[in-house]
Amino acid sequence: MEKLYSFTAHRLKELMAKGEVLPSAVLDQLFARVEKLDPGIRAFVLSNKEKAKAAADNPASKRGKLAGIPVLLKDNICVKGEATTCASRILAGFKPPYDATVAKRLKAEGAILIGKANMDEFAFGSSCETSCYGPTRNPWDTTCIPGGSSGGSAAAVAADETIMALGSDTGGSIRQPAALCGVVGMKPTYGRVSRYGLIAFASSLDQIGPITKDVEDAALLLSVIAGYDEMDSTSVDLPVPDYSKSLARDVKGMRIGVPKEYFIEGIDKEVDNSVRAAIEKFKSLGAAVKEITLPHTEYAVSAYYIVAPAEASSNLARFDGVQYGLRALTEDMIDMYIKTRSQGFGNEAKRRILLGTYCLSTGYYDAYYIKAQKVRTKIRADFDRAFSEFDCIITPTSPTPAFKIGARAGDPLAMYLSDVYTIPANLAGLPAISIPCGFSGSGLPIGMQILAKPFAEETIFRAAYTFEQATDFHKRKPNL
Amino acid sequence: MSAYETVIGLEVHLQLATKTKAFCGCSTRFGQKPNSQVCPVCLGFPGSLPSLNEEAFRFAIKVALALNCRIQSLVKFDRKNYYYPDLPKNFQISQYDMPLSYDGFIDIAVEGGGNKRIRIKRVHMEEDAGKLMHPEGGDHSLVDYNRCGMPLLEIVTAPDIGSPQEAYDYLTKLKSILGYLRVSDCDMEKGSLRCDANISLRPKGERRLGTKVELKNMNSFKGVRSGLEYEARRQASAITDGEKIIQETRLWDADRGSTSSMRTKEEAEDYRYFPEPDLVPFVIERDLIDEVRASLPELPEARAERFRKAFGLSDYDAGVLTGQIDLADYFEACVKIYPNAKVAANWIMGDVMAAINAKNADIRELALAPAALAALLKMIDSGAISGKMAKDILAEAIETGAGPEDIVKEKGLAQISDTAAIEAVVRNVLVKEAKSVSDYKGGKKAAFGFLVGQIMRETRGKANPALVNEILKKNLGE
Numbered sequence: 026m027e028k029l030y031s032f033t034a035h036r037l038k039e040l041m042a043k044g045e046v047l048p049s050a051v052l053d054q055l056f057a058r059v060e061k062l063d064p065g066i067r068a069f070v071l072s073n074k075e076k077a078k079a080a081a082d083n084p085a086s087k088r089g090k091l092a093g094i095p096v097l098l099k100d101n102i103c104v105k106g107e108a109t110t111c112a113s114r115i116l117a118g119f120k121p122p123y124d125a126t127v128a129k130r131l132k133a134e135g136a137i138l139i140g141k142a143n144m145d146e147f148a149f150g151s152s153c154e155t156s157c158y159g160p161t162r163n164p165w166d167t168t169c170i171p172g173g174s175s176g177g178s179a180a181a182v183a184a185d186e187t188i189m190a191l192g193s194d195t196g197g198s199i200r201q202p203a204a205l206c207g208v209v210g211m212k213p214t215y216g217r218v219s220r221y222g223l224i225a226f227a228s229s230l231d232q233i234g235p236i237t238k239d240v241e242d243a244a245l246l247l248s249v250i251a252g253y254d255e256m257d258s259t260s261v262d263l264p265v266p267d268y269s270k271s272l273a274r275d276v277k278g279m280r281i282g283v284p285k286e287y288f289i290e291g292i293d294k295e296v297d298n299s300v301r302a303a304i305e306k307f308k309s310l311g312a313a314v315k316e317i318t319l320p321h322t323e324y325a326v327s328a329y330y331i332v333a334p335a336e337a338s339s340n341l342a343r344f345d346g347v348q349y350g351l352r353a354l355t356e357d358m359i360d361m362y363i364k365t366r367s368q369g370f371g372n373e374a375k376r377r378i379l380l381g382t383y384c385l386s387t388g389y390y391d392a393y394y395i396k397a398q399k400v401r402t403k404i405r406a407d408f409d410r411a412f413s414e415f416d417c418i419i420t421p422t423s424p425t426p427a428f429k430i431g432a433r434a435g436d437p438l439a440m441y442l443s444d445v446y447t448i449p450a451n452l453a454g455l456p457a458i459s460i461p462c463g464f465s466g467s468g469l470p471i472g473m474q475i476l477a478k479p480f481a482e483e484t485i486f487r488a489a490y491t492f493e494q495a496t497d498f499h500k501r502k503p504n505l
Numbered sequence: 506m507s508a509y510e511t512v513i514g515l516e517v518h519l520q521l522a523t524k525t526k527a528f529c530g531c532s533t534r535f536g537q538k539p540n541s542q543v544c545p546v547c548l549g550f551p552g553s554l555p556s557l558n559e560e561a562f563r564f565a566i567k568v569a570l571a572l573n574c575r576i577q578s579l580v581k582f583d584r585k586n587y588y589y590p591d592l593p594k595n596f597q598i599s600q601y602d603m604p605l606s607y608d609g610f611i612d613i614a615v616e617g618g619g620n621k622r623i624r625i626k627r628v629h630m631e632e633d634a635g636k637l638m639h640p641e642g643g644d645h646s647l648v649d650y651n652r653c654g655m656p657l658l659e660i661v662t663a664p665d666i667g668s669p670q671e672a673y674d675y676l677t678k679l680k681s682i683l684g685y686l687r688v689s690d691c692d693m694e695k696g697s698l699r700c701d702a703n704i705s706l707r708p709k710g711e712r713r714l715g716t717k718v719e720l721k722n723m724n725s726f727k728g729v730r731s732g733l734e735y736e737a738r739r740q741a742s743a744i745t746d747g748e749k750i751i752q753e754t755r756l757w758d759a760d761r762g763s764t765s766s767m768r769t770k771e772e773a774e775d776y777r778y779f780p781e782p783d784l785v786p787f788v789i790e791r792d793l794i795d796e797v798r799a800s801l802p803e804l805p806e807a808r809a810e811r812f813r814k815a816f817g818l819s820d821y822d823a824g825v826l827t828g829q830i831d832l833a834d835y836f837e838a839c840v841k842i843y844p845n846a847k848v849a850a851n852w853i854m855g856d857v858m859a860a861i862n863a864k865n866a867d868i869r870e871l872a873l874a875p876a877a878l879a880a881l882l883k884m885i886d887s888g889a890i891s892g893k894m895a896k897d898i899l900a901e902a903i904e905t906g907a908g909p910e911d912i913v914k915e916k917g918l919a920q921i922s923d924t925a926a927i928e929a930v931v932r933n934v935l936v937k938e939a940k941s942v943s944d945y946k947g948g949k950k951a952a953f954g955f956l957v958g959q960i961m962r963e964t965r966g967k968a969n970p971a972l973v974n975e976i977l978k979k980n981l982g983e
Contacts, residue, residue: 103552116551123545125552224551228782258556259785336782339584342595343549347648358646362588385586385777394779 030054030185031502034094034242035269037188041093048081048093048137051188055095055139059186062505067161068171068181070100071108071141080137089135090249096131097187099178100141101148102233103222104128107138111224112156113146115369116350125222126257127191127233127250134249142190143177146371147341148198148226150174151443154434155373162430163206164503165469169427172202172443178236179206183470184505189246190236195226196329197422197447199234200459204422204472207461207501209243209489210236212447214479215454216261218247219254225340227333228259230451239499240460240490244268247482263480271483272490277311279488282415286322287446293425299463299471300421303492307419310491317415319407322449324400329448330441331384331397338381344369376437405453412478417488420446422459422472446474456482460489461498470498509706509744511737512714513666515675515729519658520633520697521564522689527632527656528555528598535695539638539649547654549593554783561630561656564688565605566789566797568658569628571682571804574609579788582630582781587774590648591635599659601778604629611682612806613674614824623675624663631657652696664703664714669733676700676726677828681805685830693725700729705750706740715740716750720764722757732757736764808833816846825854831868832858838875843882852882856896860903872906873899881909888922888969889913922969924976927960930968931976934959945981953977 040046103121153176164184175192179202194212203210235246346352346365353364462473529546583601609625633655705715945952
């Protein structure tokens with residue numbers, strides 16, 4: 026029997042269109058695999074076997090761009106009536122009364138939502154270790170982290186526990202786990218995908234995006250979820266191209282910039298080598314590669330760790346025990362706030378709420394928040410300058426391959442530096458993809474990041490697809 | 506005469522009467538079942554996002570223009586962070602450093618004539634919170650989120666108000682203008698208009714401001730005036746006694762007629778304002794402002810001016826009649842049919858307003874339509890009824906909704922203006938009351954009044970008084 030669970034969505038689509046594969050067969054195989062593997066990987070926090078099978082039988086899921094295709098959603102994306110917890114105790118028992126816009130669009134195109142994926146609590150983390158459900162494991166080495174915060178989504182795609190997944194990316198939360206799990210992860214331009222129904226971490230940085238087995242699937246999934254939404258006034262009213270059409274195998278004459286600030290101290294030698302080799306590959310495929318400078322890169326992490334916690338401290342204020350989720354039983358109101366939040370949030374969430382609250386306080390606001398916003402403008406200006414000369418920029422996605430579970434858990438700063446290469450795209454609102462570009466000596470995946478100017482997702486897909494089709498990295502599977 | 510000068514600034518929160526809430530599609534209807542007009546957005550559910558109600562935005566611009574404000578070129582919202590169970594997100598969407606509009610003014614009439622300009626520092630948009638309810642004897646509180654997310658405007662004056670009476674006059678004028686714009690029902694009892702005040706004293710001639718006290722919990726314009734009067738006295742006597750005024754928030758207790766401390770400045774919260782990332786700042790299009798400006802109605806001052814010129818009304822009458830848009834509309838509708846504006850004004854400001862006040866009614870729903878009043882006044886002029894009769898007919902028309910002509914017909918109230926008929930009655934009375942006739946002729950002028958009374962009695966009050974006078978005099982040989 027064919028291993029349907031290992032197929033890409035675009036291949037399944039073809040087979041289903043020809044009537045050679047039934048959605049229910051894919052689901053049966055997939056759930057059998059989840060039952061077998063997930064106790065070890067722990068990518069799922071909710072597995073919706075019965076509902077998924079019912080959905081597959083529903084005529085509605087026989088039509089659309091993703092008809093019958095299983096999709097796993099990160100646990101911070103609301104699905105009507107389904108537990109959505111952000112991997113936090115504070116949202117225990119919360120079932121949203123509405124669908125996120127992306128969930129609505131997936132359903133409308135026939136996709137089958139198979140469950141919810143583990144994540145760092147409220148997306149605070151780069152390792153999936155801050156989840157209240159415990160860490161997800163990297164399918165390539167289960168003693169390693171899968172990256173984060175969309176670690177569950179990336180691990181599930183890598184382990185063939187789902188065909189496609191959605192993650193969210195605030196500082197690298199799609200791209201970094203995609204790189205560490207050897208899959209494709211894309212953060213679209215800020216405003217390209219509606220955030221309505223995504224439980225906010227940092228509103229000005231968050232974006233939902235695809236995590237898939239190859240570039241073609243990423244293009245397919247983005248085509249479905251992208252587009253203006255009147256429910257999200259930060260979404261942009263621009264037509265959505267059919268990204269699948271941008272998958273040309275051609276980078277001849279494409280101008281690629283390689284920022285020198287991304288290849289400095291702290292980068293793992295094997296990552297450095299793999300990404301440089303990938304850049305050589307682009308040259309051999311006809312691209313014009315040149316070193317560039319993005320001088321404000323070094324301030325990105327600092328600025329990010331002011332803006333993101335500041336917004337988070339306000340976004341998470343609503344979790345107070347009044348309307349939904351956890352409520353600590355107490356005598357009075359103030360006590361209820363304190364106990365509910367003390368019991369409900371994990372340490373990293375508390376750390377970020379404190380950081381953000383401090384940064385926004387009278388007397389510190391100008392020195393931190395305003396300054397950070399100015400840095401943001403400078404970083405965006407660096408990119409604008411670069412994109413006036415170059416079509417895209419290539420960098421490593423993460424300075425290192427996956428690290429051991431627990432290795433950075435006690436060192437927040439080391440953890441924060443995991444996102445040093447991915448944060449600038451969020452601060453500048455740019456689209457960026459991570460695709461596999463190599464493996465370490467111990468067999469761990471290495472990812473490369475391709476960035477382009479706002480709304481130039483097509484350029485990114487073209488470059489990524491050309492590279493992918495010229496290499497075999499995406500075809501390798503972990504030994505499970 | 507006090508040695509101190511009172512300095513007052515007012516902050517008005519105005520609920521805009523839009524069809525839907527500020528950032529979601531929920532209805533804004535008042536007095537509905539608790540938590541029946543809510544959705545994930547106004548409940549602040551995880552993942553929900555606000556989107557600005559265009560009507561609320563237009564209303565805000567309307568108010569800003571009517572208050573002579575400058576309009577910001579960029580609209581930006583901020584978050585005001587604080588914890589309270591009636592605020593589901595634990596932050597309020599408001600505007601901090603870039604209010605929608607600023608630098609406006611209202612002119613109020615001052616005692617002894619002339620105007621005083623009260624500057625308006627800012628008018629900004631924000632969202633309302635829900636309502637906490639504390640069940641009697643219960644150990645818990647309940648929250649009604651229906652009001653949550655209703656659009657509010659905050660209208661803040663400069664410290665230009667010099668007395669509690671000026672504060673009252675400012676509020677009256679503000680309400681008058683807002684009424685013309687039809688953007689809010691401005692009802693303090695329903696909470697659609699709320700007013701907080703800042704008040705401080707300083708020695709006469711001193712330029713620096715004294716320490717201010719914020720006054721809250723006033724439930725009517727009169728309450729604002731009384732609260733401020735009390736607070737001005739309290740501060741004056743404290744200063745006279747050598748005490749220091751502390752910066753604090755005090756609550757007005759209307760029943761006890763005094764204020765008490767709620768919190769001091771040290772206990773005040775840090776709201777950690779920052780730009781609302783869920784609402785993208787946008788540039789206000791010039792065309793939109795022009796369009797809203799063009800849609801502004803004639804405002805009370807302009808209308809009063811026109812009433813003075815077109816109808817020859819006094820300043821006072823024009824002021825009263827234009828103070829409320831519906832009253833002004835009523836007057837204008839009436840004089841279209843009945844052109845004697847002064848008479849119409851007197852009737853409206855007298856009997857009509859008395860009836861409205863007595864019933865606490867809305868003039869738009871008054872059973873006596875402007876055309877009916879005009880008809881009534883025309884009947885007086887034609888002599889068909891007397892002024893005295895008109896008052897009774899007016900009262901009945903307001904009570905029953907019947908037309909004045911119908912009332913006259915039905916009750917046979919028509920005035921007797923038939924000279925021959927009156928002549929007959931006069932002659933009759935003169936015969937009966939020969940003594941009075943001789944008294945009158947003997948110089949007792951009061952007897953004339955007695956004779957008129959007798960004639961009116963004979964006609965059961967229906968005789969045209971002017972004709973009675975004329976015919977009686979003629980018959981008495983004058």
